[in-house]
Amino acid sequence: MFDKILIANRGEIACRVIKTARKMGIKTVAVYSDADRHALHVEMADEAIHIGPPQANQSYIVIDKIMDAVKQSGAQAVHPGYGFLSENPKFAEALAAAGVAFVGPPVGAIEKMGDKITSKKIAQEANVSTVPGYMGLIEDADEAVKISNEIGYPVMIKASAGGGGKGMRIAWNDDECREGFQSSKNEAASSFGDDRIFIEKFVTQPRHIEIQVLCDAHGNGIWLNERECSIQRRNQKVVEEAPSPFLDAETRKAMGDQSVALAKAVGYASAGTVEFIVDGDKNFYFLEMNTRLQVEHPVTELITGVDLVEQMIRVANGEPLSITQDDVQINGWAIENRLYAEDPYRNFLPSIGRLTRYNPPAEGKLGDGIVRNDTGVFEGGEISMYYDPMIAKLCTWAPTREGAIEVMRNALDSFEVEGIGHNLPFVAAVMDHPKFISGEMTTAFIAEEYPDGFEGVTLDDDHLRRVAAAAAAMNRVAEIRRTRVTGTVGNHERRVGTEWNVALQGISFDVTTEADRDGATVVFSDGEKLRVEGDWTPGDSLSRMNINGQPLVLKVDKITQGFRLRTRGADLKVNVRSPRQAELAALMPEKLPPDTSKLLLCPMPGLIVKVDVEEGDEVQEGQALCTVEAMKMENILRAEKKGIVSKINAAAGESLAVDDVIMEFE
The missing domain is CATH 2.40.50.100 (RNA polymerase II/Efflux pump adaptor protein, barrel-sandwich hybrid domain)
Structure with missing residues (x-):
């Protein structure tokens, strides 16, 4: 086995590889740019080597700089992660020439399947159903428009060397085709150093389902079930799960067998993913093969118990697979939410800055489920404009899909991120969306369900009452603290009142709090009673409550006359006032935002x-x-x-x- 592995990547995937290497007793070498000098993957690795300026095209994707780092460190193998050089055959060739193992597939497989145009031709020759499209290189925008008209709009404009949603555009007419072609070329050149573009038919109402394959250099190959990746924005996956709520066993086997056959046809050896579009009748069409580890690999690991990074390292070391197809089972259900540094209220545009607070939920057992968080950042660290905006991948597992969703809801509510815009409210909203809960989503989910953009979550009356009851109980605790600090006035001891008005989301509740040693009973004016128990104290940024025995997790900030509370994707200004304060507050004029329409x-x-x-x-x-x-x-x-x-x-x-x-x- 290797003694030392260099990881030619950064962020969460570099940290992920380091964890498995450490478990296997293998030393690790990190590489870093100026922007990543204090990054988490640098701190975690046994040693680290500087490779240049922040821009990826001057550091992480410069083959000579990575090769220099390999030589300096004496690493015997290189794991490329995903993105950057992971599907670059020239990089794999350079490693082979230096006698260093590439923790990935052979150069020939990368060339044939890593290039989306070539892979489609091979799939067609192997009688794999593919989406209609133009497989040749496209010289300019005029040719792109001509081809698009022949295929028929809408079309998908894609970078041949692309991945992660980069260099991809959907065009519905000639003007969008011209703009999309140039933007895709620019993004492809910037991200991958390869501006080749191809065009295919954009299939409406599709589901994006992919098969994880694992092959060795001895002719063995298996598939490790599927992942549903249909919830996407800008062709970038946001939520993934395994298995798919849509497939049946027969379709799963057909897709798996076809994926392994395709991998074997190109002499594949390592972990790889075959992606498909699946229509409503469970017909599936080959899209591409990613000759690398996928971002969403943790959900497969959670339902199979297979460490894919370990298997990649063992295959690269020349070992045969120790797992057969019969060993691969589906144990429970797993869901992954990608936490991005982007503002969902601004059409998911990127956000950068310092993480003034970063406190993810604890990993490990949570009731009947499991929480896993793959991350590459830390509190106080910077989110840079130079790299992908993903902060973390929050994953949950449970015996059932319903259970995995519920564990995810509580984990999301417990995830504290401050200092930057982020998509936690959005993914929390998805977990409560009827279409997601039913499993009846397509890749058009975000466009169809949020056509005017994400504007936050409106809680129903039952949930609002639960939050109101919690706020009233928390206010009582805060008032007790305040009265102890201020003490007495003259001969009068300050007392905490029992009658309050709780206003949130445009609704006002008159409540009475009946407190005891174990908690409080909050009585609403219509007679409904909610029992509130918890150990929140003023200053805590997270409140874990039980409302009538059901858990409620709140992110808490103190504001004048109340709290800012965030839960299940909702961001609420909650005012807790005495009856007289509420009466006077109703007379206050509303402050209007400035006019920016021009x-x-x-x-x-x-x-x-x-x-x-x-x-x-x-x-x-x-x-x-x-x-x-x-x-x-x-x-x-x-x-x-x-x-x-x-x-x-x-x-x-x-x-x-x-x-x-x-x-x-x-």
């Missing part, structure tokens, strides 16, 4: 790539105004209505912060 504000921290208009131009609704690049993604900002540009405040090449004014309109 300003184009930068929706995220990023770099202005280009400005498409000039001062004095008349613009139409939907017209492109400028392009902002952040976290390897290009974002085209468009006019929301007709107007005339009166002033432009930013030029190409400038870096802007959130809400900086890019241009003004008459």
